[in-house]
Amino acid sequence: MNVSTHLAPELRSGSQILIEALERNGVKQIFGYPGGTIMPVYDALVGSGLKHYLCRHEQGAALAADAFGRVTRRAGVCIATSGPGATNLVTGIANAFMDSVPMVIITGQVPSPLQGTDAFQEVDIFGITLPIVKHSYIVRSVSDIPHIVNEAFQLAENGRPGPVLIDLPKDISAGMGDVVYTPPQAWPASCPPDAEAMQTAAEMLSRARRPLVIAGGGIAISDSVEVFRKFIDRTGLPVTSTLKGLGVIPPDHPGYVGMLGMHGNGAANHAVQNCDLLMVVGARFDDRATGQLAQFAPSARIIHLDIDAAEISKLRKADVAIVSELAPALEGIRPEQTANESWRAQCAGWTKEFAWRYDAPGKGIYAPKLLRDLSRARPGDLTITCDVGQHQMWVAQHCQFNDPLQHITSGGLGTMGYGLPAAIGAKVAKPEATVVCVSGDGSIMMNIQELATLKRYGIDVKILLLDNSALGLVRQWQEIFFEGNYSEVHLSDNPDFAAVARAFGIQARSIKEPEEVGDALDWLLNTDTAAMLHVAIDSMENVWPLVPPGKPNHKMMRSNS
Amino acid sequence: MNHTLTIQLSGSEGAVIRTLGLIERRGFGLDKCSVGEVDSSGRTMKVQVSSSRPGELLKRQLERLHDVFHVELKPAKPTKPSRPGIRPVNPQNR
Numbered sequence: 001m002n003v004s005t006h007l008a009p010e011l012r013s014g015s016q017i018l019i020e021a022l023e024r025n026g027v028k029q030i031f032g033y034p035g036g037t038i039m040p041v042y043d044a045l046v047g048s049g050l051k052h053y054l055c056r057h058e059q060g061a062a063l064a065a066d067a068f069g070r071v072t073r074r075a076g077v078c079i080a081t082s083g084p085g086a087t088n089l090v091t092g093i094a095n096a097f098m099d100s101v102p103m104v105i106i107t108g109q110v111p112s113p114l115q116g117t118d119a120f121q122e123v124d125i126f127g128i129t130l131p132i133v134k135h136s137y138i139v140r141s142v143s144d145i146p147h148i149v150n151e152a153f154q155l156a157e158n159g160r161p162g163p164v165l166i167d168l169p170k171d172i173s174a175g176m177g178d179v180v181y182t183p184p185q186a187w188p189a190s191c192p193p194d195a196e197a198m199q200t201a202a203e204m205l206s207r208a209r210r211p212l213v214i215a216g217g218g219i220a221i222s223d224s225v226e227v228f229r230k231f232i233d234r235t236g237l238p239v240t241s242t243l244k245g246l247g248v249i250p251p252d253h254p255g256y257v258g259m260l261g262m263h264g265n266g267a268a269n270h271a272v273q274n275c276d277l278l279m280v281v282g283a284r285f286d287d288r289a290t291g292q293l294a295q296f297a298p299s300a301r302i303i304h305l306d307i308d309a310a311e312i313s314k315l316r317k318a319d320v321a322i323v324s325e326l327a328p329a330l331e332g333i334r335p336e337q338t339a340n341e342s343w344r345a346q347c348a349g350w351t352k353e354f355a356w357r358y359d360a361p362g363k364g365i366y367a368p369k370l371l372r373d374l375s376r377a378r379p380g381d382l383t384i385t386c387d388v389g390q391h392q393m394w395v396a397q398h399c400q401f402n403d404p405l406q407h408i409t410s411g412g413l414g415t416m417g418y419g420l421p422a423a424i425g426a427k428v429a430k431p432e433a434t435v436v437c438v439s440g441d442g443s444i445m446m447n448i449q450e451l452a453t454l455k456r457y458g459i460d461v462k463i464l465l466l467d468n469s470a471l472g473l474v475r476q477w478q479e480i481f482f483e484g485n486y487s488e489v490h491l492s493d494n495p496d497f498a499a500v501a502r503a504f505g506i507q508a509r510s511i512k513e514p515e516e517v518g519d520a521l522d523w524l525l526n527t528d529t530a531a532m533l534h535v536a537i538d539s540m541e542n543v544w545p546l547v548p549p550g551k552p553n554h555k556m557m558r559s560n561s
Numbered sequence: 562m563n564h565t566l567t568i569q570l571s572g573s574e575g576a577v578i579r580t581l582g583l584i585e586r587r588g589f590g591l592d593k594c595s596v597g598e599v600d601s602s603g604r605t606m607k608v609q610v611s612s613s614r615p616g617e618l619l620k621r622q623l624e625r626l627h628d629v630f631h632v633e634l635k636p637a638k639p640t641k642p643s644r645p646g647i648r649p650v651n652p653q654n655r
Contacts, residue, residue: 126575130582135627138574155627310621 009178013432014043014142018106018168021149023049024181026075029428031061035081036121038108040173043162053428053457055221056449058085060421062092063447066101067385067408067425075102075156075164076425082108083121086167087128091415093163094132095123098412099244100221104152105129107391109138111171126167132161139169144176150184158187160308161221190307198332201279201320205235205335208301210279210343213237214260214289217244217411218282218306220404224326228281231330235338238347239270242283244411247401257347258354261289262547263393266354267551269545271347272297279303282326285315286412295552298347305329341349356398364538365514367391367466368398370521372498373463374436375399377521382406383426383433387419390472393543395438417446423461424453434462434525441467441494451504456552462524463506463532468539480560481549490536492539501532512536563592564616568606568623572599576628580606587622588614603630613625 018041022030031053034042045052055061058080073135080089085458086107096103110119126138135155136546144540152164205211219228226246238255249256256263260272269291272278278300283289284489290296292316304311304318305326312321322329358369371394375382384399385408386392392409408426410418423437444465454461475489498508507527511520511534524533545556569592570576577596593609610619620634 127578130575130579131586136575140574308625310618310625312621313615314618 009180011176011178011265013040013044014139014145014168014175014177015040015173016026017142017145017177017181018149018173019044019048019050020181021146022077024183025149025153025379026074029053030077030079031038031055031064031068031425032079033058033061033081033085035108036083037110037158037170038079038081038085038106038168038173040170040197041079041108041168042104053422053453055422055424057447059091059417060424060447060450060453062089062103062105063095063415063418063421064425064428065103065105066092066096066099067422068429069096069102069161070099070408071091071383071405071426071429073157073221075104075153077104077106080108081105081121082125085121086125087123089416090128090132091413093129093165095410095413095418096163096416097132099410100161101163102156103163104149104156105163105165107165107167107497108173109167109169112140112169113171117171118539119282126165129165132163133165133381136165136167138167139172142172142175143179145172146179146181153183154187159190160424179192190325191323193322193329193332195332196460197320197322198258198329201322201333202335204277204301204303204320205237205279205333206337208338209340210275211237211279211338212271212275212300213239213247213275213279213281214272215239215241215245215282216281216283217242217404219245219248219326222282222307222326224282224330225404227327227330231333235335236344237279237338238271238344240264240271242289242411243396243409245283245404246396246407247404250402251400254348255344257351259396260553262291263397263543263545264289264547264553265356266545266556267347267350269475269547269556270350272352273345273552275300277303279305281305281330282307284311290315291547291553291555292550298552299384327547347448361540362541363514365512365517365535367535367541368394368533368539370517371395371398371438372400373517374521375401377545378434381434382548383408383430383435385419385422385426385435385437386410387437387439387446388414388416389440389443390468390541390543391438391440391443391466393473394466416443418444418558420447420463421449421453422461423463424450425461425515427461435460436462436464436524438464438466441465441469441491441497444497448500451501451506455505459530461530462527463501463530464524465496465534466537467497467534468537468541469494470539472539472541473527473543475539476546479542480557498532501534506530506532508532509533510534510536562613562616562637563609563611564589564619564637565607565609566616566620566623567633568608568629569631570606570626571628571630572603573628576603578586579626579628580623581608583622583626584608584610584619587619589619591643602626
């Protein structure tokens with residue numbers, strides 16, 4: 001008699017099924033914080049193949065997952081309990097949404113029968129996050145878990161990436177089921193670029209007298225950097241970059257005119273304002289990039305390449321739109337000729353004219369020069385995560401990036417507090433990189449608790465803290481646009497940041513003299529554990545140039561006089 | 562301008578509120594709305610919206626939602642927006 005070797009499906013908890021589904025989707029690291037309704041998942045986590053990083057605030061976990069997603073181009077995963085755990089994730093979710101970052105968020109939820117009763121730690125996180133997710137789910141059955149997890153990863157990572165939330169009621173995570181994991185079906189390939197539109201674009205580029213390309217963050221997101229560089233080398237077109245496009249083109253490339261926008265380089269802004277054809281690749285006409293929209297590139301016709309049809313003609317009408325993956329479109333656009341010599345020479349002239357200068361007067365440490373020195377100290381090997389404010393703009397202006405993944409910055413949302421958790425996510429994603437978090441004295445305090453995460457896991461992140469004892473960018477605006485009426489921007493009562501770092505078990509040094517910079521940077525970069533270099537800088541230093549709000553990009557202020 | 566859209570969407574939890582939320586958030590006043598019953602192919606929602614923003618843009622933004630299967634946009638009728646809602650994208654005001 002034959003004995004069947006087929007075993008009855010094993011009864012497992014929803015949480016065990018969830019953990020398996022995460023592992024099957026290639027997840028190895030997750031960032032999170034436990035609590036009441038997510039406890040069944042944390043129970044199943046023990047002994048699983050997933051490495052969990054306990055951040056010290058759910059916002060830290062979400063922002064770490066965001067940076068992990070940027071660096072790996074796979075969804076970063078964060079996990080939190082219901083109620084305050086879930087709401088603390090919200091800023092991180094919005095950050096990922098605004099910058100098109102793949103992320104999967106798992107929140108605990110009160111048991112289904114208690115939903116809608118104002119139960120302890122109940123919030124409608126599904127409802128709260130509707131405007132800031134690519135998609136979201138409330139799991140209603142244990143048997144739905146594998147399918148939902150698979151689809152969440154596919155949605156987060158395909159097309160224009162974004163965050164996907166899975167809200168998991170406790171009766172589901174603790175409930176039992178005999179669910180067998182089945183892999184997802186392949187995601188449908190995106191449509192190829194329209195041949196006629198590519199031909200029209202090529203003809204427009206051939207005919208244009210002053211063509212210019214904007215390199216956007218979409219080029220990095222879609223891993224199209226090499227194809228883009230080949231396109232630029234083949235066509236000889238001058239290029240500017242958005243904040244998120246930094247590094248798409250090497251900064252010393254002869255056709256590169258720098259970053260455009262509010263704190264962009266004069267060469268880039270003059271090139272944009274004078275071009276007669278603008279080819280926008282993976283960018284979305286953000287107001288910080290365009291200045292006054294009605295006068296942005298006023299003489300230019302527009303070719304817009306993007307994976308997201310909803311970005312086409314949202315803010316600036318496209319004369320030709322190509323909605324597809326960027327790489328095949330860039331390969332398919334073959335102009336017969338481009339850019340006359342006089343236009344190229346004019347762009348090169350602006351680049352020379354507006355080259356950054358580092359001979360600023362003043363006795364103290366000049367942050368732009370320090371940042372240039374930092375990026376020269378480790379070319380190619382440095383990943384810089386930023387917080388938000390003056391230091392963020394100085395990083396964009398003065399650090400040299402040869403790869404967009406070297407520059408992890410909160411572009412769309414502008415999240416103060418991003419830098420430190422982002423550095424954790426970036427270092428976990430890429431342990432071989434030298435990861436430096438460049439922060440300010442305002443921003444660092446927004447997620448300073450993550451110093452404990454560095455210490456706990458021995459994560460070797462270097463922190464360069466530029467301390468001007470102020471909320472510098474707000475102070476600068478109050479100086480320029482509010483007649484010096486300073487309101488709640490002075491932080492002269494900051495804590496002793498080096499002492500704070502040491503209290504968390506992180507080595508730290510403080511400097512305030514320019515002659516200390518070289519030695520201190522050597523120390524920071526060559527210390528073999530996490531370390532903080534606290535740098536006191538002039539509280540009245542401003543970021544220049546500045547395009548005032550409501551002005552076109554060529555109306556740049558270069559000083560407040 | 563008034564725009565009339567017929568939206569085929571999923572019958573899954575949250576699909577209606579996600580779709581309506583997007584319409585208002587993207588600067589379109591919701592003048593009329595009817596939501597059909599769920600059947601095997603999901604459900605149909607008809608909306609009339611008013612905005613100075615182009616209806617084509619709303620159509621593409623709706624089509625981006627995973628819950629939305631198909632959007633049909635009827636040609637716009639020029640009228641005054643019935644409600645102020647979100648201000649139009651007016652570069653002069655930015």
